[in-house]
Amino acid sequence: MDVMTKIPVREQDAKVRATNFEEVCLGYNMEEAQCEASRCINCKNAQCVKGCPVAIDIPAFIHEVKEGNIEKAYQIISESSALPAVCGRVCPQESQCEGKCIRGIKGDPISIGKLERFVADWARENGIKPQGATEKKGKKVAVIGSGPAGLTCAGDLAKAGYDVTIFEALHEAGGVLVYGIPEFRLPKEAVVAKEIENVKSLGVKIETNVVIGKSVTIDELMEKEGFSAVFIGSGAGLPKFMGIPGENSNGVFSANEYLTRSNLMKAFNPTSPTPIMRGHKVAVVGGGNVAMDAARTALRLGAEVHIVYRRSEEELPARVEEVHHAKEEGIIFDLLTNPTEIIADEKGWVTGMKCIKMELGEPDESGRRRPVEVPGSEFVMELDTVIMSLGTSPNPLISSTTEGLETNKWKCIIANEENGKTTKEGVYAGGDAVTGAATVILAMGAGKAAAKGIDEYLSK
Amino acid sequence: MYKILKKQELTTNIYLMDVEAPRVAERCLPGQFVIVRMDKDAERIPLTICDYDRKAGTITIVFQTVGAGTTMMAQLSEGDSFHDFVGPLGCPSELVKEDLESLKKKNILFVAGGVGTAPVYPQVKWLHENGVAADVIMGSKTKDLLILEKEMEAVAGNLYVTTDDGSYGRSGMVTQVIKDLVGEGKKYDVCIAIGPMIMMKFVCLLTKELEIPTIVSLNPIMVDGTGMCGACRVTVGGKVKFACVDGPEFDGHQVNFDEAMRRQTIYKTAEGRAMLALQEGDTHHGGCGKCN
Numbered sequence: 203m204d205v206m207t208k209i210p211v212r213e214q215d216a217k218v219r220a221t222n223f224e225e226v227c228l229g230y231n232m233e234e235a236q237c238e239a240s241r242c243i244n245c246k247n248a249q250c251v252k253g254c255p256v257a258i259d260i261p262a263f264i265h266e267v268k269e270g271n272i273e274k275a276y277q278i279i280s281e282s283s284a285l286p287a288v289c290g291r292v293c294p295q296e297s298q299c300e301g302k303c304i305r306g307i308k309g310d311p312i313s314i315g316k317l318e319r320f321v322a323d324w325a326r327e328n329g330i331k332p333q334g335a336t337e338k339k340g341k342k343v344a345v346i347g348s349g350p351a352g353l354t355c356a357g358d359l360a361k362a363g364y365d366v367t368i369f370e371a372l373h374e375a376g377g378v379l380v381y382g383i384p385e386f387r388l389p390k391e392a393v394v395a396k397e398i399e400n401v402k403s404l405g406v407k408i409e410t411n412v413v414i415g416k417s418v419t420i421d422e423l424m425e426k427e428g429f430s431a432v433f434i435g436s437g438a439g440l441p442k443f444m445g446i447p448g449e450n451s452n453g454v455f456s457a458n459e460y461l462t463r464s465n466l467m468k469a470f471n472p473t474s475p476t477p478i479m480r481g482h483k484v485a486v487v488g489g490g491n492v493a494m495d496a497a498r499t500a501l502r503l504g505a506e507v508h509i510v511y512r513r514s515e516e517e518l519p520a521r522v523e524e525v526h527h528a529k530e531e532g533i534i535f536d537l538l539t540n541p542t543e544i545i546a547d548e549k550g551w552v553t554g555m556k557c558i559k560m561e562l563g564e565p566d567e568s569g570r571r572r573p574v575e576v577p578g579s580e581f582v583m584e585l586d587t588v589i590m591s592l593g594t595s596p597n598p599l600i601s602s603t604t605e606g607l608e609t610n611k612w613k614c615i616i617a618n619e620e621n622g623k624t625t626k627e628g629v630y631a632g633g634d635a636v637t638g639a640a641t642v643i644l645a646m647g648a649g650k651a652a653a654k655g656i657d658e659y660l661s662k
Numbered sequence: 663m664y665k666i667l668k669k670q671e672l673t674t675n676i677y678l679m680d681v682e683a684p685r686v687a688e689r690c691l692p693g694q695f696v697i698v699r700m701d702k703d704a705e706r707i708p709l710t711i712c713d714y715d716r717k718a719g720t721i722t723i724v725f726q727t728v729g730a731g732t733t734m735m736a737q738l739s740e741g742d743s744f745h746d747f748v749g750p751l752g753c754p755s756e757l758v759k760e761d762l763e764s765l766k767k768k769n770i771l772f773v774a775g776g777v778g779t780a781p782v783y784p785q786v787k788w789l790h791e792n793g794v795a796a797d798v799i800m801g802s803k804t805k806d807l808l809i810l811e812k813e814m815e816a817v818a819g820n821l822y823v824t825t826d827d828g829s830y831g832r833s834g835m836v837t838q839v840i841k842d843l844v845g846e847g848k849k850y851d852v853c854i855a856i857g858p859m860i861m862m863k864f865v866c867l868l869t870k871e872l873e874i875p876t877i878v879s880l881n882p883i884m885v886d887g888t889g890m891c892g893a894c895r896v897t898v899g900g901k902v903k904f905a906c907v908d909g910p911e912f913d914g915h916q917v918n919f920d921e922a923m924r925r926q927t928i929y930k931t932a933e934g935r936a937m938l939a940l941q942e943g944d945t946h947h948g949g950c951g952k953c954n
Binding site: 371372373381410411412413416417418439440441443445449450452453455456458459462463467468474475476477479549550597599 | 685686688689699703704705706730731745746747748749750751885886888889890891892893895897902907921924925927928929932936
């Protein structure tokens with residue numbers, strides 16, 4: 203084998219997978235994993251670890267894979283990560299661990315994500331559980347939200363011996379892992395539910411159907427229910443719309459609604475009682491990972507799907523792998539295109555979308571070249587469904603009902619990056635609720651930092 | 663699990679249930695709603711809170727069987743449980759935040775249409791318990807569809823019942839009763855109208871003419887009920903609002919009812935198919951080509 207080239211990972215054929223909701227990536231088998239692991243040169247000053255928001259001891263676990271000690275490899279990963287089967291699938295490794303890999307300078311970096319996934323899947327299939335606390339601290343901590351930040355924080359605190367309860371607003375635990383990321387990227391029963399079981403096996407309790415700020419407030423949790431500290435990992439759940447005419451027409455959805463119907467409510471399955479619009483021609487407005495997820499979902503539900511994005515391919519915020527998969531499956535990219543109006547028939551149903559062509563001008567404050575309209579380039583796309591995927595912002599429900607919890611102008615909770623400390627004593631926060639919409643692993647990193655911060659606070 | 667302690671068929675196809683939900687009962691206020699799921703695969707159904715008992719930790723819900731989901735829900739019995747029951751969602755009614763003394767000076771009119779009587783009841787009851795007597799107009803298509811009349815009578819200042827077909831009480835629409843009352847010299851400072859969207863639209867057209875500020879409670883399509891999906895967006899005073907977190911109550915004179923009614927029909931075809939499949943049971947063969 204060529205040590206410069208990574209072992210390719212098996213995937214479902216693009217034509218076949220475009221018609222089903224089965225997982226796209228099939229993962230490594232033992233032989234492939236060991237082969238890939240043997241490419242790692244086990245750097246002393248490992249850069250990959252620095253690229254990992256939760257600082258997994260990557261060379262150590264890869265070494266164990268090479269030796270065939272997968273259980274050992276799993277215990278090494280789970281010291282740092284509560285959700286390895288998830289991270290192995292959805293982390294942007296190319297800009298984190300793999301982006302820093304020394305092997306990547308001259309050849310392909312080690313496929314760290316695929317190896318992590320292999321280890322986590324193997325552990326699950328072989329019934330290996332993470333190790334829990336040996337000593338109890340006798341103090342209660344409440345975690346708000348059961349997404350990546352909350353699960354990680356809860357897992358770490360439980361391992362440190364705290365009595366942890368997670369409060370989840372929806373009927374199912376998992377947050378964005380359950381309502382946002384589709385089945386074909388992250389299987390719910392087989393992967394997400396099992397990772398959550400692992401967190402519960404550490405002693406974490408999960409109470410669903412509790413909307414903090416409505417069912418109970420943070421102050422009440424601390425004063426009446428005996429929680430000594432609280433971690434807020436409530437995510438960024440509020441969808442943005444463009445504010446263009448016709449946006450309330452029948453057939454215009456937020457990506458959040460579309461994906462929640464399909465993922466959480468299982469509307470992709472025809473026997474689900476929750477309906478979903480199965481359009482003929484769908485435009486997904488936006489270029490992030492959520493836009494790719496919505497587009498690929500609509501495609502699998504039988505539609506011709508266009509991604510409509512106002513900048514060029516280079517600026518697409520989605521992961522390269524997601525864009526690549528979307529293209530392979532037949533998603534059409536209408537780049538440098540911006541919607542200006544949604545057109546509806548006399549009954550209010552969408553029939554088209556007026557767009558204008560864009561070109562790139564000078565860089566703006568984000569460093570990306572600013573898209574400017576090309577005069578006279580308006581045209582109409584005929585379609586029956588529009589999915590707005592323009593990003594999300596934090597839900598003000600918690601900040602507005604918690605005395606002394608400060609937010610910034612984007613309604614993000616103000617928290618110290620190193621320990622998650624907010625402006626309210628005993629209350630910590632992390633993940634999208636603090637940063638605005640970001641990634642699963644960054645949220646996990648913040649959950650981890652906050653767990654440490656809470657432990658220090660309660661150990662005083 | 664959320665146990666059903668009491669179930670009662672109020673009238674044909676309208677059911678009342680007392681459900682154990684201590685967290686909701688502890689904090690809910692008139693005007694708020696819950697979302698329920700009857701089993702682990704069921705859809706999320708938003709329902710307004712009809713009554714609550716903080717001591718017993720129970721919530722009273724009232725629902726009409728309109729689709730497959732509510733029809734199956736009606737088959738639950740006392741002792742059964744809901745799989746999920748979340749709340750209280752939405753903002754409480756403005757009334758409960760107002761100064762009691764100023765409330766007592768106000769002439770308040772409630773207009774309840776059909777199953778909309780259920781969410782009106784806790785507001786009138788709350789006012790009654792706080793020493794405020796409000797007038798209530800209750801309307802339904804026909805005598806058999808009237809609900810909670812006795813309960814309402816016990817808490818309302820004056821109760822005016824009307825049926826569209828004249829089979830009971832006054833005869834005609836609720837708007838006619840408003841006109842009659844105002845014609846008799848009654849003056850109202852505020853009107854709260856809850857019922858079918860079309861009723862609220864016409865009440866608002868009338869009260870605008872009569873210059874009576876009017877609050878309505880909207881029941882658009884929802885998924886999560888916490889502001890996450892935006893399915894429930896409505897236009898109020900030219901601005902887009904999410905009924906689940908900004909409402910469900912809004913200034914009725916500012917609501918774009920035509921848009922709201924149109925948006926309620928988004929899944930009508932899918933809902934119709936689901937209902938057909940339920941009614942036909944094993945004999946349903948999916949002639950439409952879309953069913954299984």
